[in-house]
Structure formats: structure tokens, C-alpha cells
Amino acid sequence: MRPADRLFQIILLLRHGRVVTAAALAQALEVSERTIYRDIADLVKSGAPIDGEAGVGYRLRRGYQVPPLMFAGDELEALAIGAKLVRAWGDSALGKAAEQALARIDAVLPRHLEEKLEASRRRFLALDCLLPAALREPMAVLRAGMEGGRKVRVAYRRGDGETSARTLWPLGLVFWGHCWTLGAWCELRDSFRTFRVDRIGAAELLVESFDDRYGHLWETYLQNAREAAK
Secondary structure, eight states: OOHHHHHHHHHHHHTTOOOBOHHHHHHHHTSOHHHHHHHHHHHHHTTOOEEEETTTEEEEOTTOOOOOOOOOHHHHHHHHHHHHHHHHHSOHHHHHHHHHHHHHHHHHSOHHHHHHHHHHHHHOOOOSTTSOHHHHTHHHHHHHHHHHTEEEEEEEEOTTSOEEEEEEEEEEEEEOSSOEEEEEEETTTTEEEEEEGGGEEEEEEEEEEOOOTTSHHHHHHHHHHHHHHO
16 A cells, blocks of 8 residues: 555544544554554644544544545445445435435546446446335335434235234344345334345334434344344
């Protein structure tokens, strides 16, 4: 990795405002802690508002704007493939957002990288016929519930065909390569449950809310899932 690229990566790793140790930075960038100390000193000299010291950790002051970035070829391919997958396996609103994000990137790329992005779009395909759009649309409501901490009422069909109405606290979505599942708290069962999104016939966003701002319920769901899988 070029020194300039490494300096930019350090800024990205510090951009959330949390204290990060030199050891953690060194491990993430696969360099020595001595190199990190030198890079931090160079960034501070160039005007980056980094607080901290060796042996304690570093923090980037809030409000600092990360300078405009440029993508490498592999990074552009990753973005193009990701957008294709989102369009094929996500709801329509999410797919449109992915395409709009690529369009924004495309608008500021130099000519040679613009051609690279266009080639990636042509050469990488993700088939959307394996999961029809109608079976993906509940994701939009589920995402809104997760982001806003609002409960969702769904009509759910189990694998054996039995249907039920559920009020759920949508906590997180997991993609398994052939389908999406929702991790949620189910008020009907009064416990954490997993639901296949393609078995949700309808979904309605409710006014009632729940509190998972810090992800504690989602982490508990994941921990329960790990223990059940043992």
C-alpha cells in the first residue's frame, strides 16, 4: 500500500470519532506500530485534527471532512457487483438507491475509471429471476421498521402452509445466498424468532415503537442463534 493510501485509510478508520489504539490501526493496515506513529505525526503536521498520543490511542475530532476519494479498479468492481446483487436480491427501493449511488460515483470519475466501472457493469450479472420482486418487497417495510425503531405487522406463511398474523420488532436482515431472513422479536410468541422474507405476504409499518438504538436486542438475537446452532 502506498504511504498516501495508508494515510487516507487511517483517516477513514478514525472518522467515527472513537479512540483507536495504534496497535489496532497497525493490525488493520498490516504495518508496524512505529509506522503508525510516524503516519499520525505526518497527518497532524498536514492539519488533520487528531487528538491522542502513543500508548493511549487516537481520535479524529468530529466535523472533519474526509477529502474527496478516488477508487482503485478492484474497488469499482466491488461496488458494481454489490449494486447488481442489491438490485437482484433486495427490494426495489434499495436497488434504485444502489444504482443512484453508482451514478453519483460515475459522475466524478476520470475517463479511464469511468470505462472501468462501465465494463464491470456489463461483465458481472446477478439474476433476479431466482427471487421474484413480489417476494422481496416486504423488505422495504422491514428496513423502515429497523431504521425507525417501529413495529411491523406481517402476514406470515410457515413452511407447512399455516398462516398467522404477527406483530414484530424487526431487528436485522440476513442474506443466505438464496433467500433473506428477518431476525425479530415476535409479540405472538413473546420471544426472538426468525422469519423468511419470501414467506411474508404483506407487511405494515405501525406507529408503535421499540428501542434498539444501540443494537442490544439484535446482538441478543444473534447470540441466541449462535447458541442454538451449536
